[in-house]
Amino acid sequence: MYKIRIHGRGGQGAKKAAKMIGLAAFKMGKQVQDFALYGAERRGAPVMSFVRINDDPILERGYVDDPDVVIVLDRTLPDLVNVAEGLSENGVLLVNSEHKPDIDTPAEVKNVDATSIALDTIGKPIFNTTMLGALAKFTHIISIDALNWAIEEELSNYPEEMIEANKTAVRKCYEVAK
Amino acid sequence: MKQTLVTGNEAAAWGARLVRAKYIPNFPITPQTECIETLARWSADGELPGTYFDRMESEHSVMSAAVGAAAVGTRVFTATSSQGLLLMHEVLYIAAGMRLPIVMANISRGLSAPVTLWSDHNDFLDQRDSGWLMFHAENNQEVLDMVLQAYRITEDPRVLLPAMVNMDGYVLSFTDEPINIPSPGQVEEFLPGYDPAHTIAHGRPITVGPPVLDEYSIFKAQNHVASRNALAVIEEVQDDFERIFGRRYHLVDGFMLEDAELVLVTQGSMSTTAKAAILEMRDEGIKVGLLRLRVIRPWPNEAVAGALKDAKAIAVIDRNVAPGKGGIMFPEIIETLYNLDRRPLVSGFVVGLGGKPQTESKVKEITHKLMDDLAAGRPRMEWNDLEET
Incomplete structure (x- = not known):
């Protein structure tokens, strides 16, 4: 089973990002489970979402405390939240930041400036979808094709330009992430 | 059958849509909100033809309106959680006593005080003795299947009692899982339109829920017998359900x-x-x-x-x-x-x-x-x- 935890702030789209990863993996024929955990949350408060991906039916539920990948949407969150909790040396910690953050973890730490990519391509700081390009690059758990399908599915109520811009942002992020 | 990724809240909303519930009185409360939002969107988009989606001012009014609509022979659906379910409490007994086949999803959440938004089963089990049929789902597929089955069971003339379908808040309500959503034709075959034998509507009007004297105990006994009858009905509906949908459940x-x-x-x-x-x-x-x-x-x-x-x-x-x-x-x-x-x-x-x-x-x-x-x-x-x- 492959497990992903996403840390963001209320309004940054952590829930939507989990849904899109779930949809993409579902499209690839996997069993999936995605959900967001929140209490009396409001914009700006730290929030979390989760995805489980498996070949067989998923018998785990709830909070993911042993993730394979952690995605951090906001570079100020590691100061407030133990984003690396449960990551092993095989894990990946992926942070939306122009600089490599200093986080104490056995996992491999990667950063990508998804905010700038989003501003360049979408014209708005919509970095939750953008970051998924980096996830595809570093983990291969989801493909860019499946992500494109997930974006079309999840943003089907939005104008065509917005859907295309999100797809471009994901591809750009995939290309520049290293 | 095609699989779709939906939350528990959406699974319950799909149930209401597929059974063609004609009246959906509602009041939002976490973690039920998304179920009602989904039905509101479908209603606004014209996906629920002939259904009255009725926004109300409290859960007490929601259940009171549900009682009125069911008494005139309408198929009713609603959903709530936690404090909302508690606010309905006195009307739940009326729905059961008047033998009205209302189906309600409860998305369970712990009770105040202190406040929690997350799930436990005290809200649901607090209604244990209200006379309702009480079902509890394990996953999102079962949520949808239970809503479909609940109407078939509650509308059976041997039962005629309201039914509550419980799912755990967050763990199911906000979690996407792949489920099979059946076609409208399949559900119509399993559950035809609602045609009640007794209603307070035109034709042969009857009185329901009046003051009684010595007969009170008889009515309560009938409520009990009807609930016990449901055990056999729950098992009976499984043959049709399995033939049409390919899934089967046990007591x-x-x-x-x-x-x-x-x-x-x-x-x-x-x-x-x-x-x-x-x-x-x-x-x-x-x-x-x-x-x-x-x-x-x-x-x-x-x-x-x-x-x-x-x-x-x-x-x-x-x-x-x-x-x-x-x-x-x-x-x-x-x-x-x-x-x-x-x-x-x-x-x-x-x-x-x-x-x-x-x-x-x-x-x-x-x-x-x-x-x-x-x-x-x-x-x-x-x-x-x-x-x-």
């Missing part, structure tokens, strides 16, 4: 019970995690199985006793508490087993209040405590939640 859900010496009794979504733990413990040679309670009212005593009678020891895992007593289902299980020739040892564990996660390691810990109890010949009643706090 209780047994898992690895055949040779089980130890049995865990659970409800709702924690059963999934418990099953995973049982598979691992089986690999270690521990003969443990699980009985999931999915029909709480009417109480399926024969099915429960039949499933548990050969066990040596049973752990009743209650995600609820009756303060001053203990877990609510713990004494119900003991009562069900009391008159057997050989009674298993029964321990009770209160767990997971206010959404506290029920992990595989917790389930294993409880199983090992049950083994200790069996060895010592002494059952326990334990508040398992408190160890880490």
Whole structure:
């Protein structure tokens, strides 16, 4: 089973990002489970979402405390939240930041400036979808094709330009992430 | 059948849509909100033709309006949670007493004070004696299937009682899972339009719910008999359900019970995690199985006793508490087993209040405590939640 935890702030789209990863993996024929955990949350408060991906039916539920990948949407969150909790040396910690953050973890730490990519391509700081390009690059758990399908599915109520811009942002992020 | 990724809230909304509920009075409350939002969107988009989506000012009004609409012969759906369900409480008895086949999803959430938004089963079990049929789903597929089945069961002339379909807040309500959503034609075949024999509408008007004197006890007895009748009806509908949808459910859900010496009794979504733990413990040679309670009212005593009678020891895992007593289902299980020739040892564990996660390691810990109890010949009643706090 492959497990992903996403840390963001209320309004940054952590829930939507989990849904899109779930949809993409579902499209690839996997069993999936995605959900967001929140209490009396409001914009700006730290929030979390989760995805489980498996070949067989998923018998785990709830909070993911042993993730394979952690995605951090906001570079100020590691100061407030133990984003690396449960990551092993095989894990990946992926942070939306122009600089490599200093986080104490056995996992491999990667950063990508998804905010700038989003501003360049979408014209708005919509970095939750953008970051998924980096996830595809570093983990291969989801493909860019499946992500494109997930974006079309999840943003089907939005104008065509917005859907295309999100797809471009994901591809750009995939290309520049290293 | 095509699979779709939906949350538990959306699964319940799909149920309401597919049964063609004609009246949906509603009031939003976390974690039910998304169910009502989904129905609101469909209503605004014209996806619910002929359905009146009625926004109201409180849950008390919602259930009162549901009673009125059902009394004139309308198929009604609504959904609520927690404090909202408690605000409906007095009207729930009226819906049952007037024998109205309303179906309501409850997305369970712990009760205030203090405030929690996360799930336990006290809101749902607080309605245990209201006369409603009470069902509890394990996953999102079962949520949808239970809503479809609930209408067939409640509208049966031998039953005519309202039904509550419970799902755990967050763990199901906000979690996407792949489920099969049947076609409208399939559901129409399983559940034709609602054509009640008795209504207060035009034609042959009747009186329902008037003041009575000596007859009060007769009405209550009829309510009880109707609820007991539902046991057979629940089993009867499975043949049609399996033929049309390819899935079948039983009064209780047994898992690895055949040779089980130890049995865990659970409800709702924690059963999934418990099953995973049982598979691992089986690999270690521990003969443990699980009985999931999915029909709480009417109480399926024969099915429960039949499933548990050969066990040596049973752990009743209650995600609820009756303060001053203990877990609510713990004494119900003991009562069900009391008159057997050989009674298993029964321990009770209160767990997971206010959404506290029920992990595989917790389930294993409880199983090992049950083994200790069996060895010592002494059952326990334990508040398992408190160890880490």
